[in-house]
Every structure is written in C-alpha cells, then in structure tokens.
Amino acid sequence: MTTPPSTSPTPPTSPTSPDESHFFNRDLSWLEFNRRVLAQAGDDSFPLLERVKFLAIFASNLDEFFMKRVGLLKRYILSGVETPGPDGRRPSQTLEEIRRMVKELQAELARIWNESALPSLKAEGIHVLTYADLDDAQREWADTWHRTNVFPILTPLAVDPGHKFPFISNLSESLGVLVGSPDSPERHFARIKIPDVLPRFVRIDPATDADTDANTDANTDEVILVPLDEIIRHNLDGLFPGMVLHEVASFRLTRNASIQSHADESDNLYEHVEAELQLRRFASAVRIEIPEGANPEIIRLVLEELGLSRSDVYARTGPLDFQDVFEIANLERPDLKLSHYKPVVPAILADDEGDIFALIRERDILLHHPYESFKASVQRFVSAAARDPDVLAIKQTIYRTSRDSPFVVSLIRAAEKGKQVACLVELRARFDEQKNLRFARQLEKHGVHVAYGVVGLKTHCKCSLVVRREAEGLRCYTHLGTGNYNPTTAQLYTDIGLLTCNPRIAEDVVGLFNLLTGRSAQTEYNELLVAPTTMRRRFNELIARETEFARAGKPARIYAKFNSLEDINITERLYEASQAGVSIDLVVRGFCCLRPGVPGLSENIRVWSIVGRFLEHSRIFHFGAGHEDPADGDWFMGSADWMYRNLNDRVESVVPIYDRAARQRLATLYDILNRDQKRAWDLQPDGSYTLRTPSADADPESPEAGGSFRALMHLARAGTPV
Numbered sequence: 001m002t003t004p005p006s007t008s009p010t011p012p013t014s015p016t017s018p019d020e021s022h023f024f025n026r027d028l029s030w031l032e033f034n035r036r037v038l039a040q041a042g043d044d045s046f047p048l049l050e051r052v053k054f055l056a057i058f059a060s061n062l063d064e065f066f067m068k069r070v071g072l073l074k075r076y077i078l079s080g081v082e083t084p085g086p087d088g089r090r091p092s093q094t095l096e097e098i099r100r101m102v103k104e105l106q107a108e109l110a111r112i113w114n115e116s117a118l119p120s121l122k123a124e125g126i127h128v129l130t131y132a133d134l135d136d137a138q139r140e141w142a143d144t145w146h147r148t149n150v151f152p153i154l155t156p157l158a159v160d161p162g163h164k165f166p167f168i169s170n171l172s173e174s175l176g177v178l179v180g181s182p183d184s185p186e187r188h189f190a191r192i193k194i195p196d197v198l199p200r201f202v203r204i205d206p207a208t209d210a211d212t213d214a215n216t217d218a219n220t221d222e223v224i225l226v227p228l229d230e231i232i233r234h235n236l237d238g239l240f241p242g243m244v245l246h247e248v249a250s251f252r253l254t255r256n257a258s259i260q261s262h263a264d265e266s267d268n269l270y271e272h273v274e275a276e277l278q279l280r281r282f283a284s285a286v287r288i289e290i291p292e293g294a295n296p297e298i299i300r301l302v303l304e305e306l307g308l309s310r311s312d313v314y315a316r317t318g319p320l321d322f323q324d325v326f327e328i329a330n331l332e333r334p335d336l337k338l339s340h341y342k343p344v345v346p347a348i349l350a351d352d353e354g355d356i357f358a359l360i361r362e363r364d365i366l367l368h369h370p371y372e373s374f375k376a377s378v379q380r381f382v383s384a385a386a387r388d389p390d391v392l393a394i395k396q397t398i399y400r401t402s403r404d405s406p407f408v409v410s411l412i413r414a415a416e417k418g419k420q421v422a423c424l425v426e427l428r429a430r431f432d433e434q435k436n437l438r439f440a441r442q443l444e445k446h447g448v449h450v451a452y453g454v455v456g457l458k459t460h461c462k463c464s465l466v467v468r469r470e471a472e473g474l475r476c477y478t479h480l481g482t483g484n485y486n487p488t489t490a491q492l493y494t495d496i497g498l499l500t501c502n503p504r505i506a507e508d509v510v511g512l513f514n515l516l517t518g519r520s521a522q523t524e525y526n527e528l529l530v531a532p533t534t535m536r537r538r539f540n541e542l543i544a545r546e547t548e549f550a551r552a553g554k555p556a557r558i559y560a561k562f563n564s565l566e567d568i569n570i571t572e573r574l575y576e577a578s579q580a581g582v583s584i585d586l587v588v589r590g591f592c593c594l595r596p597g598v599p600g601l602s603e604n605i606r607v608w609s610i611v612g613r614f615l616e617h618s619r620i621f622h623f624g625a626g627h628e629d630p631a632d633g634d635w636f637m638g639s640a641d642w643m644y645r646n647l648n649d650r651v652e653s654v655v656p657i658y659d660r661a662a663r664q665r666l667a668t669l670y671d672i673l674n675r676d677q678k679r680a681w682d683l684q685p686d687g688s689y690t691l692r693t694p695s696a697d698a699d700p701e702s703p704e705a706g707g708s709f710r711a712l713m714h715l716a717r718a719g720t721p722v
Helices: 026-041 048-078 091-123 136-149 228-233 269-281 296-306 322-329 356-362 375-387 406-416 433-445 503-517 535-551 568-580 644-648 660-675 703-717
Strands: 126-128 157-159 173-180 188-193 201-203 223-227 244-255 285-291 313-316 365-369 391-398 420-425 449-451 463-470 473-481 493-500 529-531 557-562 583-588 605-610 620-623 634-638 650-656 680-683 689-691
Touching (some): 026 091, 048 244, 048 285, 048 322, 091 126, 091 313, 091 322, 136 228, 173 228, 201 228, 201 322, 285 296, 356 473, 356 493, 375 391, 375 463, 375 473, 375 493, 406 420, 449 503, 473 503, 503 650, 529 535, 557 660, 644 650, 660 703
Parallel strands (some): 391 420, 583 605
Antiparallel strands (some): 173 188, 173 244, 201 223, 365 493, 529 650, 605 680
C-alpha cells in the first residue's frame, strides 16, 4: 500500500482575516474555468476537430488539477490540517465539493462525446468503434496487427505470494484481470499496462497488410478507429494460455505531484530537483478513473492496494483518458479544422536583413503574439545577438521552452563565439523539470554560465539582456515579456512583449540578472516592478492613487488582465477602490477569488473571462492616473498574476510602457476585449459565469459577433495589428 510523504505540508496562511463572504474558493473557481473550456467542445461555431481538441484540453487540465491541487488538499487532510481558506472552507469541505463538481463536469464530458462528437465524426467518415462493432474481416486484421505490433510488448504482472502488487505509474492506463486455472475456483489478479509507445486509437484497414503501421494513411476517405485497450482486451488469451479469464476492468491512475519541497535546505538545487522528480514518481495516488460498470472486485482490490477510497473513483463512459482524442483531433482533415493563422511580421521588422538593434534604438517595439510573429521578433533578437561580433554578453531566463529550443541553440552559439553568456534556468517549473535539467546540462557543457535562481524563490520573470559595444560605449538592449521563450506556445498563447534600449529600464534588467545569478541585495529599481521587493508595494500605491482620484471627483479607473486573481490584500484594496467609485475592469482567464458586482462591496468591478482559439496569457495593467484618455494613463505589462505566490514567493518583473503609440495599442486591445460578445464570459456575484451573445445585426468581423480572436487576426492581416 502506498504511504504518504513523511513531511507534513505547510498549512495555507493568510496575511489578514478576510470576510469569507467576500471571496470565492480558488479550486472551485478553477473548475468553473475548466467548465468554460469544456463548453467550447459543445460550440458548433468551431469546426468538428477543434471541438474534439477541446475535449482533450479539458481532460489535460483536469489531470493537472488533480496532481497539483487535489494532491495538496489530500496532504493537508492526511496531516490533520483543517485551516479554513479565505472563503471559510476547510480542506475536507473543499475536496468534497471538488468531487461533486468533477463528477458533474465529467457527465457533461461524456454527454458531449456520446451525443455530439461521435455522431458528428461518423457523419464525416470518422468511425470510432469498439472491437465488438467490427465485422469478421476487420477483427481478423486487428488480431493480426495485435500479434505483430502489441503482443511482444505486453508484460502481465501477477499478484500472488511470489509477486507483490506492481507499481503503477502516474497517468498510466491499465487492464486489471482476474484469472484462474480451469480446475480451481481461486482467482488471481494480474495487471497489464497499456503501452505508452503505441497510438491509443488504431486505424483498422483490412485492405492493408496488418504487419504495417495501422495509422498510416489509407486509400479511403473513411477512417475506422478502435481504442488500443479494446484490441488488447479481446486478445488476452495469448497472455494467459491454459488459464480462465474471469473478469477484466480498465482503470487509470493519477498520482500527487504536490511534493513537499525543501529546496532552501539543499546544497545543490540540481540534485534536489532530480531527487524530487524521483519522489514524485512514487507519490501517493489521488484518483482512479474507470469506465461505468467496471468489475467491482477488481476496483476494490486496486483501491485497497493504492490506499484510496470509493470517493476517489471517477466513473464515466467514453475513452478512459480523453487526452487520447488529441490523436483524432490531429487527423489530416483540414476541412474539419480552423484555417491556419500565420502570424504577421511587425512592420518595423519587415526587413529581415536589417539591423534589429538600430530599429530598437529608433523606438520601443511592442509585440503582440501570436498575431505578430514571435520568430521574426523575439527569436530574431536573440539570434542576431548571438551572431553580432559587437555583442559582448547575452543573458536570458528560461522557465519553459520547446524541446528543440532555438534560444538554447543561440546561447550555445554565442558562448562558442567567446561571448559572455548567462542563463537562468528555473529547474522547478512544474512538469518541465526534466526538460530544464537537460537544458541546463546542455548549456553548461558548451560554456554557458547557468544559474538556478534566488534561494527560496522561483524565477518566473521573462527577460533577455544583450550588451553591445557601440561608438558611444556599451549599450544594453532588453526584451521583457508576459510569456515563456517557447516558440510552440507562442503560436497558441496570447502574449505581449517589449523590445527596448531605454537606459533606465536596461539598468534595472542588469540589476535583476545580478540578483538572479549572483548575490545581489538590490531592493529598489528605477522603472521595473520586481517581486518580491517592489511590485506589491507599487501596485498598492497605484490602486490607492486611483482611489484618491475617485474620492476627489477625478477620472479614476483600473484595468487589469491576467491568468488568475487570488491575492487577498490586492482584492481588498480593489474592493476599497470600488467603494470609492473607481471603475475596475478585470479580464481573468482562469480562477478569480474576487466577488464582483456586490452592492456596497464591489458594484464598480466587472470581471470577465475570454476562452477560445488561443489561450489568453498576457498580463497587462492600466491605471487612469487622472486622465480621460486611457492612452495618457499608466500602462504596464509583465510576468505576474495577482496571486500571493507571484507577489511574494517568485522573482517577477513588470515593465512600464512609455511609448504613446504602444499605450494606444494596449488601450485598443482593452476595447476589443471589452466588446467581445462571442468568447467572453461574465463572472456573476454568485460565482457562475454567463456567456455573452452577439446581436443579430453585428458585423461578423467585429468583436461583438466574431469575438476578439477573430477581430485581432483580422486587424493584424490588414496591417494594423493591436
């Protein structure tokens, strides 16, 4: 039986004693976000395979939620920690409500799959069948393919006095089997892992040789797909010759990824993260997923061995792991997908042979991805620095990046050319630890100075620094962004970036890197808002200033856009500003613990979430500063959400935007997001979300009818990107 971690988790703490009626529960609010994701799968305005993809995204999100948040709650409960959160719920109460909501959401997931996705796929010639649905020729083909491509890989693991219960890895799919000899009533358990190295949906085609890859394109418009576990399940006799198969049940395990970290006490962070990854592999189980009607004897045995209760079991119809349907979403059917969007090259960077540093000297360059090309701007900036003989030093942070990162290639090239190259690699980026360990080794091998950040703080800021020798002396160029240096997600996430050589900002970035790579005690900066030293204080000052403007009868407004809002102190200051008359608009994609629209508390606060084609990821902040025109107010962008961890436990950076044209672009972006009547969901005072709907006479290209994603793509293609 799995044992819990030996260390007790630190209970959730609050710097104040909030009124619990003023706050939504963080975890339940996150589930409401995933409900909005799931709603996209049922939205007929998306092409079919895009809707199928949202089913997989929903499932992927839920996996991470169980690994991180449910795992943490179960650790609290196991350790006897029942400290109420800001909303007044104890961990056990939150977990009980999570279970109720998840089962409700999974019922909707199954309904969309069975009543909408499957019939629609069938109508388009994509048939997702069970083994029992196949005709004789198709079954013969599937059995032959199984003998050739699957059977040699399978390893049945028995449980008996000579064999202990097998280790079951996180997110693995398994078949549990009860077998016995023909002359004995005794039944024994065995587990077969569904191989990760094979496709989860097998393309059936009796017209081809079963020895060939079952997923190669066939000469037919019709596609017949059968889940891999179905084929294995109906070919188990070969694994247990001479035995009787009594029962078979599928199950999928989720383990806790919220491992107690003591990195501050480790002499070597690199070794600590490696050890933590190994510990996570054997962490306690938090969830079992099963199909409806699964054999209760098998499930009971698995639960006992894993230390789980019936309340940790989630049963539904459809694929055991809905992430598997990514394979269906990726079928070569462009007629069933959104047309490909090619990011535009910013006009100022149109000459790809030009001197990018000269262009940055002319003016600050604001970038909006994925509408504007990440490759033609940010990648070009770092690549040009690596090649330029006048560049003496390059420094960069890596939090998450792609597997074959061009930034790693550029940093290595620069180091091999003799430049001073430093890279902050955040080894503790959740679920990217292994990849970042590999990048760190690779960079160090080629002479890059690799640092792992400030003791006790995770490094989440996104910045690059280039030091260049010029006629006037050394000049520093910098890129600061809201997203990771990841070319893949840069095509899928909306993010803002800034290329600048403003000397005061550059001086701050130099100081920030000294903090990250050395032992700097710097706590003040010229322009940057840096967590955990100056950012919270500065945001508090800006909110207080708007509050005073409102009390004095002057224009007062706050606009902010980010992933999540959870910080109690910031929330209470926003309530105070609302009561003073400040107009507050918040675009919060994920969870939001602030309760908007409550008379006497937050009637001047609106909160909405935008979910659709791209993942809204940019963090933007605006304070009116007493001006009527938003372009004349204060604008900032950066890496931090308004969460306690971002403001207190991470190194984050937020940069002011001084170029008025850039501020006008951000003001226009706000206006487009505000007018979105297609992909925007308004948060109600009771915690529910209401989808906006466009009027019948709205221009189809406008945010009102087509949504902000379509409007922003249209403007970018027209040469006027926002």
